[in-house]
Amino acid sequence: MVLPTLLPDWEAGWHRPLLPLGRRVMQHWQQTGDLSAALNACNGPAGVRFVPQERLPEGVAYEQFIYDTRQVPTRSNWHDFFNGLMWLHFPLTKLRLNALQGEELARLGGVGATRGPVRDALTLFDENVALLQAPDALWEALAWKRWDEVFGSLRALWAESRLVLFGHAALEQLVQPFKGITAHVYRVPAQAGSCGDGPDGAVHWDAWLAGALTADHLRSKPFVHLPVLGVPGWWAANAEPDFYRDTSVFRPLRRLPSVLQA
Known part of the structure; x- marks a missing residue:
């Protein structure tokens, strides 16, 4: 995948805290076209591995898959780029949010017709x-x-x-x-x-x-x-x-x- 012409403004107040890893991940992504590989190349203490979205089995909830495998399905787009950066910057918080999702899914017996107030808040x-x-x-x-x-x-x-x-x-x-x-x-x-x-x-x-x-x-x-x-x-x-x-x-x-x- 070739990154779009419009890129993050790393000097803006909202993106600047993500430096220098943001630029490094983006450079790897540009070179390989594989965002999951780019995130793994810059990974530190996140406690997870990033894998292509195709690794998520059909019918398995995204949060459940991460909870069970410590693997994060990742598409090559901006949404998952910033999700990956949050895993690199706030690994303990992301693991905590995922653990709470996993506990709630277990309490509810899996994915239902509605997410419920806890999963909505998470x-x-x-x-x-x-x-x-x-x-x-x-x-x-x-x-x-x-x-x-x-x-x-x-x-x-x-x-x-x-x-x-x-x-x-x-x-x-x-x-x-x-x-x-x-x-x-x-x-x-x-x-x-x-x-x-x-x-x-x-x-x-x-x-x-x-x-x-x-x-x-x-x-x-x-x-x-x-x-x-x-x-x-x-x-x-x-x-x-x-x-x-x-x-x-x-x-x-x-x-x-x-x-x-x-």
Whole structure:
């Protein structure tokens, strides 16, 4: 497979934490046309092997196959590229999410007509979560969708915060960024330590997440919404206050998220 002309912007705030492995995997992928081989060539402590999608037997759930074999079926596309990078950067968290999927599948007796609230929450986390470590004032304003504070009076607090995109579907969307891309934000406390760029920089958050995530906790969907191109420094257009007046993107609070409920 030849990679498309449009490539990730590795200098953008949402993709930069994936350096330098992102570029290395992409170069291997370009050379071989085999994304699973490219990911394996750069693999470290992920605890899994990447295999072509054809290795997934017909009728076997994707999550079940990973749980049983520690092999990740991989297509040569951007979606699975970013999924693979998350396995390389957050291996313990990805294994934990997969273990919870496997336990839920066992409890349900396999794949049913519906996924159920736990599997839905696990999939949402895997596909669309952004991890945020931020001062209390900024987190509270974000949870209440007080956008004039989040991006106005409290704007300077973003410099004291760390936001890392974990969801591989969100990362895929950001190859072609558009204003409406919205992530489900999960708060990382200060005691989880810091998080830098690259897999070595993510080890503290990875270890904390792997120990913190439980089925009951995720069932409550402890997330708040964030249109990611509103983050200061991530998109040139958001330097203008009018950027945030688009209520089709920066929507008012309609229902209390679980993080605000007693």
